[in-house]
Amino acid sequence: MARLTPFHALFDERIHRIDVHHHYFTPDLDKEKSNAAVGWKTPAANVPWSSEISLQAMHDMNVDFAILSFPALASGSVDELNRATARRRNEYASEICQKHANKFAFLVTLPFLNDIEGAVHEIQYGMDSLTAYGVSISSCYGEGPAATYIGDERYYPIWAELDKRRAVVFLHGSQVPSSTPYPSPFLGLPITEVPNETFKAAAHLVVTGHRRRFPNVKIILAHLGGNVPFLSARVALLSNYMGCTLTPDEILDDFKTFYYETALSASELSLTAMEKFVQHDHILFGTDFPGKRLFATTQKDLTCLQRSPRV
Numbered sequence: 001m002a003r004l005t006p007f008h009a010l011f012d013e014r015i016h017r018i019d020v021h022h023h024y025f026t027p028d029l030d031k032e033k034s035n036a037a038v039g040w041k042t043p044a045a046n047v048p049w050s051s052e053i054s055l056q057a058m059h060d061m062n063v064d065f066a067i068l069s070f071p072a073l074a075s076g077s078v079d080e081l082n083r084a085t086a087r088r089r090n091e092y093a094s095e096i097c098q099k100h101a102n103k104f105a106f107l108v109t110l111p112f113l114n115d116i117e118g119a120v121h122e123i124q125y126g127m128d129s130l131t132a133y134g135v136s137i138s139s140c141y142g143e144g145p146a147a148t149y150i151g152d153e154r155y156y157p158i159w160a161e162l163d164k165r166r167a168v169v170f171l172h173g174s175q176v177p178s179s180t181p182y183p184s185p186f187l188g189l190p191i192t193e194v195p196n197e198t199f200k201a202a203a204h205l206v207v208t209g210h211r212r213r214f215p216n217v218k219i220i221l222a223h224l225g226g227n228v229p230f231l232s233a234r235v236a237l238l239s240n241y242m243g244c245t246l247t248p249d250e251i252l253d254d255f256k257t258f259y260y261e262t263a264l265s266a267s268e269l270s271l272t273a274m275e276k277f278v279q280h281d282h283i284l285f286g287t288d289f290p291g292k293r294l295f296a297t298t299q300k301d302l303t304c305l306q307r308s309p310r311v
């Protein structure tokens, strides 16, 4: 029997529970060190990560298919080493997807985004030769005053390539600190900063007109877009007041073009808000495994579980 390619597998009607937010870790990723920097605890049982750990979790969660992405990293440099690291990660993910084609697809990891030429080349290689489903991208690149958000004009050649391909982009907040590294051991960067960064990057894409300039890219915002359902009206009013040429209604319309996934953000309240905000097929199921243990799901989560991405 012919083996399904990951792309076809996504549209196989037998597959009905798809996790769009599922990470893989490569052996070179020092999770202990990266966790210490951001105030996080990856469950000991999930490291060192292997595809078997994810397959077991998917079985336990009744998830049929997962789209793998590498954790969002905002730091890096423009050099051959950075390109080689991204390539190694993509080939690692591709091998897993080939071995378990009916279980996994993956999103291309790009070199540090200021390497425009390297990023465009990796999109082409990843999507053409490794049959990746799309790309994974961090909310910004660089840290502190040097951080540049992904809607910046310097990245237009990358977005033009993605738009031409009608690619799926998974936008994940970066783990960069704001005023403090983090205010409490109970509030590591993944808890507050990451969803805020996702919202900030999404708002930036909207008010700069970037979202309209590249309308064919399908962008999935991690963690229900952070504060998007609660702060988008504020952005619409105040950005227009500050000189954004889009009307408040246009700004809100552009926020509604995003897809929103539920990982670690689903509650009765947040899902009710999202269901009022966007069409139901723009709400996708995600888990953020293996960064966390399996959590019990609410009835609304289970409703989300039944949905497949239509991106």
Ligand SMILES: [Zn+2]
Residues within 6 Å of the ligand: 021, 023, 172, 222, 288, 291
């Ligand atoms: Zn994540």
